[in-house]
Amino acid sequence: MKTRIRPASFLAPFLTLFSTMPFLLPLQADIFDDPENLKVLPKHISPHELRATMRGFSQALGVRCSDCHKGEEGQDLRSYDFAADEKELKEKARNMLKMVAAINENHLQDFGDERVSVTCMTCHRGVRKPKLIEQVLAEAADEGGSEAMISKYKVLKERYYGSHSYDFTDRTISDFARARGEAGNTDQTIAILDMMLEENPNSFSAHFIYGELKMHTGDRPGAVVHFEKALEINPEAGFIQWRLDQLKAQ
Ligand code: HEC
Ligand code: HEC
Known part of the structure; x- marks a missing residue:
């Protein structure tokens, strides 16, 4: 037609x-x-x-x-x-x-x-190749590992923060961090979460994902610290209390 x-x-x-x-x-x-x-x-x-x-x-x-x-x-x-x-x-x-x-x-x-x-x-949204931030960061990580990925993030943030070109919200970045871990790149997950906490020590998402990571790697005290911090930041997050109860019952 x-x-x-x-x-x-x-x-x-x-x-x-x-x-x-x-x-x-x-x-x-x-x-x-x-x-x-x-x-x-x-x-x-x-x-x-x-x-x-x-x-x-x-x-x-x-x-x-x-x-x-x-x-x-x-x-x-x-x-x-x-x-x-x-x-x-x-x-x-x-x-x-x-x-x-x-x-x-x-x-x-x-x-x-x-x-x-x-x-x-x-x-x-203002960019020639309309990639999502997680696509850009994944490419940088695949090419040059954690360091390249973090410096890419900083370059993007410096240039585009406040525009609608890339989504820098905690939720998106921490979901990306989790996905890297699930794909077997735990070092990258840690690098992103550390960077997020450096930018904002009260990032609920970063503490939550950190707690999950520590739980999966068997570091129970570490997981408790992050889940408790997340709960302090957002007392409404009932699913975190549930995880804490689980950890303490073990
Ligand atoms: C992303 C690519 C792109 C950008 C950036 C762009 N153009 Fe174009 N422009 C085109 C395309 C494609 C056509 C032809 C459209 C068609 O074939 O119907 C065109 C056609 C034109 C024409 C008509 C030319 C003719 O005689 O047929 C003019 C005049 C023009 N553009 C001016 C500009 C100006 C001034 C700017 C900057 C403000 C600009 N364009 C930015 C892609 C672009
Ligand atoms: C539905 C989503 C979508 C819309 C709407 C869209 N684009 Fe794109 N565009 C893309 C994607 C995805 C690519 C990247 C393709 C690739 O390189 O793999 C792209 C690539 C391009 C490129 C080539 C960039 C490069 O560096 O090679 C140009 C030029 C372009 N778009 C112009 C336009 C113009 C002009 C419009 C509006 C008339 C438009 N696009 C609307 C999705 C879109």
Whole structure:
């Protein structure tokens, strides 16, 4: 089935933003006036929509115009050759445009006119390769062990904390720590938990996972210390009391 591309369905958020902030529009509006090489977007897209689409791509992927288009970074955009197809990333973006249109038009149609539209940002969240933090850290760990994994974490946190690109919450990081242990990399679990406790000595999740780890490695007193600390941080966590009772009954 041929998919008709309706930019409005995935651009709505950008369009609202840009139409209410005319003072932010670039001076070089002319570059968007007469596109000559559109293969996926509608041929008669307005300059306003084309501009919002391109701004949206750059923001969603955290890249510059020059990553997809022929031109010198830092030079006047009017010196670019936007119609040229020489960059691989531009072709990949065309494919993504078709995918997003297919998702919205074919797979979400049952949700009716009020449906939540998928946009580039839905997956990319400001990064070119939309990996989850646990995927990035696992790759670093597989390549360079605990040390590489921790330094990767620090680099990501320094750069992205406070944005929506990566999830740095205790819950996610401690689940990742647990998964590394379950895959046989206990040293990595310990490295992550130590780092979490260094950042926040009152991390409930870190104490809980540490308690579990100590329990499994037969260190009962160690497990009790961490479970008691976790319970002190979150007295509502009944399942921890249950584990403590179990340990003490042994
Ligand atoms: C992630 C890749 C990507 C980024 C980043 C990007 N573009 Fe594009 N751009 C494309 C693609 C793909 C097309 C062609 C769409 C099609 O074939 O329908 C295009 C088309 C254009 C066109 C129309 C060219 C023509 O004559 O056919 C202009 C103008 C343009 N982009 C400007 C920009 C500007 C300015 C920026 C930076 C704010 C930018 N683009 C950022 C991928 C990108
Ligand atoms: C459903 C999730 C999803 C959506 C929505 C999505 N992408 Fe992607 N995109 C991905 C994934 C996953 C990859 C990584 C593929 C790989 O390298 O294995 C990717 C890769 C890319 C790449 C190549 C990056 C590189 O460095 O090779 C470009 C360019 C891109 N996307 C552009 C876009 C644009 C533009 C949009 C919106 C029109 C978009 N994507 C929407 C999931 C998505």
